[in-house]
Amino acid sequence: xxxxxxxxxxxxxxxxxxxxxxxxxxxxxxxxxLMLRAGMIRKLASGIYNYxxxxxxxxxxxxxxxxxxxxxxxxxxMLMPSVQPAELxxxxxxxxxxxxxxxxxxxxxxxxFCMGPTHEEVITDMVRREIKSYRQMPLxxxxxxxxxxxxxxxxxxxxxGREFIMKDAYSxxxxxxxxxxxxxxxxxxxxxxxxxxxLNFRAVEADTGSIGGSSSHEFMVLADSGEDAIVSxxxxxxxxxxxxxxxxxxTAHTTAxxxxxxxxSTPDKKTIAEVAEFLAVAPEATIxxxxxxxxxxDLVMALLRGDHELNELKLKNHLGWDEIVMASEEQxxxxxxxxxxxxxxxxxxxxxxxxxxxxxxxMANVVxxxxxxxxxYINGVPGxxxxxxxxxxxxxxxxxxxxxxxxxxxxEMWRGIEVGHVFKLGIKYSKALSATYLDAQGKEQIIxxxxxxxxxxxxxxxxxxxxxxxxxxIFPLPIAPFHCSVVAVNTKDAAVMAASEEIYRTLEGLGVxxxxxxxDERPGIKFKDNDLIGIPLRIVVGSKxxxxxxxxxxxxATGEMLLVPLEEVAATVRQLIDTALAGKE
RNA sequence: CGGUGAGUAGCGCAGCCUGGUAGCGCACCUGCCUUGGGAGCAGGGGGUCGCUGGUUCGAUUCCAGUCUCACCGACCA
Numbered sequence: 001x002x003x004x005x006x007x008x009x010x011x012x013x014x015x016x017x018x019x020x021x022x023x024x025x026x027x028x029x030x031x032x033x034l035m036l037r038a039g040m041i042r043k044l045a046s047g048i049y050n051y052x053x054x055x056x057x058x059x060x061x062x063x064x065x066x067x068x069x070x071x072x073x074x075x076x077x078m079l080m081p082s083v084q085p086a087e088l089x090x091x092x093x094x095x096x097x098x099x100x101x102x103x104x105x106x107x108x109x110x111x112x113f114c115m116g117p118t119h120e121e122v123i124t125d126m127v128r129r130e131i132k133s134y135r136q137m138p139l140x141x142x143x144x145x146x147x148x149x150x151x152x153x154x155x156x157x158x159x160x161g162r163e164f165i166m167k168d169a170y171s172x173x174x175x176x177x178x179x180x181x182x183x184x185x186x187x188x189x190x191x192x193x194x195x196x197x198x199l200n201f202r203a204v205e206a207d208t209g210s211i212g213g214s215s216s217h218e219f220m221v222l223a224d225s226g227e228d229a230i231v232s233x234x235x236x237x238x239x240x241x242x243x244x245x246x247x248x249x250x251t252a253h254t255t256a257x258x259x260x261x262x263x264x265s266t267p268d269k270k271t272i273a274e275v276a277e278f279l280a281v282a283p284e285a286t287i288x289x290x291x292x293x294x295x296x297x298d299l300v301m302a303l304l305r306g307d308h309e310l311n312e313l314k315l316k317n318h319l320g321w322d323e324i325v326m327a328s329e330e331q332x333x334x335x336x337x338x339x340x341x342x343x344x345x346x347x348x349x350x351x352x353x354x355x356x357x358x359x360x361x362x363m364a365n366v367v368x369x370x371x372x373x374x375x376x377y378i379n380g381v382p383g384x385x386x387x388x389x390x391x392x393x394x395x396x397x398x399x400x401x402x403x404x405x406x407x408x409x410x411x412e413m414w415r416g417i418e419v420g421h422v423f424k425l426g427i428k429y430s431k432a433l434s435a436t437y438l439d440a441q442g443k444e445q446i447i448x449x450x451x452x453x454x455x456x457x458x459x460x461x462x463x464x465x466x467x468x469x470x471x472x473x474i475f476p477l478p479i480a481p482f483h484c485s486v487v488a489v490n491t492k493d494a495a496v497m498a499a500s501e502e503i504y505r506t507l508e509g510l511g512v513x514x515x516x517x518x519x520d521e522r523p524g525i526k527f528k529d530n531d532l533i534g535i536p537l538r539i540v541v542g543s544k545x546x547x548x549x550x551x552x553x554x555x556x557a558t559g560e561m562l563l564v565p566l567e568e569v570a571a572t573v574r575q576l577i578d579t580a581l582a583g584k585e
Numbered sequence: 586c587g588g589u590g591a592g593u594a595g596c597g598c599a600g601c602c603u604g605g606u607a608g609c610g611c612a613c614c615u616g617c618c619u620u621g622g623g624a625g626c627a628g629g630g631g632g633u634c635g636c637u638g639g640u641u642c643g644a645u646u647c648c649a650g651u652c653u654c655a656c657c658g659a660c661c662a
Contacts, residue, residue: 021611021623022597026655046654100586101660118662152586152660166662209661218662227661312659325659421662455662471622490620524622531622542621552621 010482010504012517016053019529029225031464032157034473038533040481047154047162051457054533057481058460059165063144065196065478066167066454073189075140075169080122082146086112088121092432097322103150115148120429120451123170127447128435134174137437137447138182142169144456156225158457159417165457171450174439176426179448183424186452190219190420193454197463198476202416204230205240207313208423216423219454220416221462230416231397235409243313245411247395248402253362259379266376270341272306275376279367283307286367287360287380289343291332291352295323299335301345303356303388304395305363311396315355318392336371344369345386346377353389356382361391417462418455425449464534467557473534474557477580484537484573485515485530489523493543499566500541503551506570512577531556536580537573 018039027033035041040055051059067077086104089095095102103115116122123141131137144167151162158164171182187203194201199221206218218241220230232239240246269275276283286306292315293299300319304310316324329340335350336343345354346368360382368380382388403409429435430447439445460479467474477483484507488500500516507514515535517526523542530538540552551569553562555576564572 018595019623020596025591025597028656043654099660147662149661153656153658155656160661164662168662323659418662453662458662492620520620522620522622522624524620524624527622529623540621544621 010515012485012515013519015515017529017533018052019532027157029156029159029465030468031159031225031461034464034468034532034534035157035461038473040533041158043157047151047160049158049161049163049457054481055460058475058479059456061479061481062197062460062463063165063167063456066144066193066456069189069193069196070142070167070169072192073140073185075142075171075186075189077143078141079143080116080119080126080145082116082148083113084116084119084122086114088125088433089114092121092124092429094121101149101151103148116145117147117149118451118453119143119145119168120170120425120449121433124429124433124435124449127170127172128430128433131172131435131437131447134437134439134445138171138173138178140169140171140182140186142167142452156461158461160227161457164455167454167456169452171452172430172435173448173450174437174445176448179424179426179450183422183450186422186450187217190422190452190454194219194221194419194459197459197478198467199419199459199463200466201419202230202232202239202414204232204416205238205244206421207241207244207317214424214426216421218416218418219420219422220414221419221459221466222414223417223462223465224415225465226415226417228416228418230414231399231401231411232414233403233406233409234412236403236406238403238405238409242396242413243311245397246404247358247393247397248404249358254364256364258381258384259365261377261379261381261385263370263375263377265374266342267374269374269376275367276306279376279378281367281378285363285365287344287363289345289369291327291335291343292324293327293331294319294321295325297331299327299331299350299352301335301343301348301352301354302394303345303354303360305357305359306367308357308359309396309398311394314392315394318355318394319353338369338371339373342369342371342373342375344371344377344380345388346380347371354387355394356388356391357395358391358393359395360388417458417465419459419462420452420454422452423450425451468534471528472532475534475536477536477577480534480536481513482515482535483513483577484539485517485535486539486541487517487523487526487530489526489540489542491518491520495546496541496543499546499551503539503541503566503569507573510570510574512570512574537576539569539573 020037023033024036027036039052042050044050106112147166148163154160154162173179173182201221203217203219206216208216229242231245266275266278269278272283272286272288276286283306288304288306290302302310312324335352337349364381365379368377370377399413401411427446430449435447436444464473486500486504488496490496504516536556538554545551549566550563553564
């Protein structure tokens with residue numbers, strides 16, 4: 001019997017799910033491998049992908065959750081162009097600041113354009129033209145758009161593409177206080193979005209990067225393959241990206257009596273570990289000195305306790321530099337007169353700022369480089385033996401550090417995938433682009449902005465990263481491409497096909513998204529494919545079960561198997577889906 | 586852009602060192618067989634060996650250049 005008759009749309013045999021048995025050699029992370037293997041995506045060029053039907057379905061599912069929650073939070077959907085004129089970017093100052101990541105090109109008239117990597121300029125331009133009065137705010141516009149960022153190193157499939165789908169939203173408020181409220185609304189909407197997807201995530205305090213603004217939170221899906229390190233307190237709500245995480249404020253001042261500074265020979269001992277071992281002291285009793293350079297050639301020396309790591313971002317932000325890199329050997333020699341390995345703050349040949357981590361303030365009798373090959377000092381005391389321009393928090397926090405916010409907590413460390421980011425922008429863009437309004441007194445004021453992004457493809461990838469097993473993807477129901485599949489074990493068995501078709505039609509009637517695996521393949525192939533593509537529920541119709549009037553419902557996530565009478569299966573499946581979605585819509 | 590490695594059939598790879606006939610597994614097509622976890626047998630199609638140039642009677646193989654891709658460091662949803 002034929003089941004390719006009219007009315008059955010989601011036939012596996014007529015659909016397009018090109019699965020791959022072997023692992024593609026260039027896929028590094030699980031989500032990338034599985035999305036390729038499950039026939040969700042295919043690469044067109046580096047960091048640029050085709051979304052195949054199955055991948056698109058999943059992406060659309062997530063987009064719609066995002067839309068629902070954005071709408072619920074009062075944001076308004078619109079759509080901005082992906083091609084943007086250079087003038088706007090020149091006006092905001094980012095045409096020069098953004099660098100090579102911004103893909104630029106010219107039209108036939110030689111006018112300059114770029115592929116939009118983000119849309120602050122465009123939305124602010126629209127708002128400045130349309131919004132004139134405090135009565136028109138608050139406003140929050142959002143869109144789901146394809147962005148392009150010419151990443152230096154695209155990788156991990158949809159996790160870090162150059163072209164990617166992003167939901168971005170922009171809020172406009174009369175003042176800082178109102179903007180805080182908009183921010184909070186978005187923060188809460190984001191919490192709901194990722195909770196609805198069943199993801200294990202953390203909202204963490206974050207650096208604002210090139211977007212700018214005063215404060216921001218990142219939404220991080222926890223995964224070992226994540227590109228970011230984050231910390232969270234085991235006692236309070238504090239959580240932050242390691243880039244941003246504050247180290248604990250107080251460390252005990254040493255009680256040791258100051259000893260006399262003394263130069264000692266340390267032949268070929270360059271690293272902290274080597275020096276500490278050679279002098280038989282703990283790394284905690286040493287200070288390491290590093291020289292950093294800005295893009296404009298400014299130099300600075302950073303001082304840290306020997307066992308601590310520098311946080312370059314903190315140092316960069318502290319100095320207010322645009323760029324920070326480790327100084328070259330020539331630059332180092334120019335200001336210390338010493339080769340790398342023996343650097344220290346005593347006897348610098350050039351007057352450069354010395355920034356010390358706060359912990360250093362409370363140390364005494366430390367080991368320091370002597371700015372001379374094979375020489376170190378012992379018993380150095382900050383303030384007595386060398387001057388420090390200022391003390392600042394410039395070290396990278398570690399797991400087990402005391403929480404900077406609460407008395408009792410310790411920091412735990414995780415890897416995370418950044419799937420969302422919310423920013424308080426303040427007036428950075430509205431000022432640059434003169435987006436103003438008249439207040440109740442008729443006085444001109446600058447609009448306060450916020451911006452809020454979610455990586456759509458990246459979130460789907462992160463969900464896979466967090467939900468898979470050796471057989472493939474285990475989609476959380478809310479973003480699964482289909483709720484369930486009907487697998488006809490033997491397509492040559494007319495009774496099996498009739499029953500399968502009946503179940504398929506009934507499920508569709510109940511609003512269930514169902515894929516009918518009608519392929520004339522061996523059962524093993526069908527089971528493997530259904531597992532691989534991660535369909536949450538699988539209904540198996542086989543000759544033996546059918547003889548007893550029963551079919552099988554298998555739950556992908558748990559492996560649990562239910563034998564259900566034929567006439568009840570549709571209702572059972574609907575029930576399972578409703579339960580899984582309960583409280584999530 | 587810097588460092589490392591790789592480009593040979595749709596996918597995964599061998600061959601190259603030591604130049605002469607391009608090969609294996611999977612996938613694909615035909616037939617038989619098979620139908621509860623990626624079966625079996627038989628037959629078949631598919632490659633300007635990334636590109637350009639050089640050496641040579643002859644280059645997938647040697648040389649030079651070039652492009653592309655992946656991995657390791659700075660950006661970011």
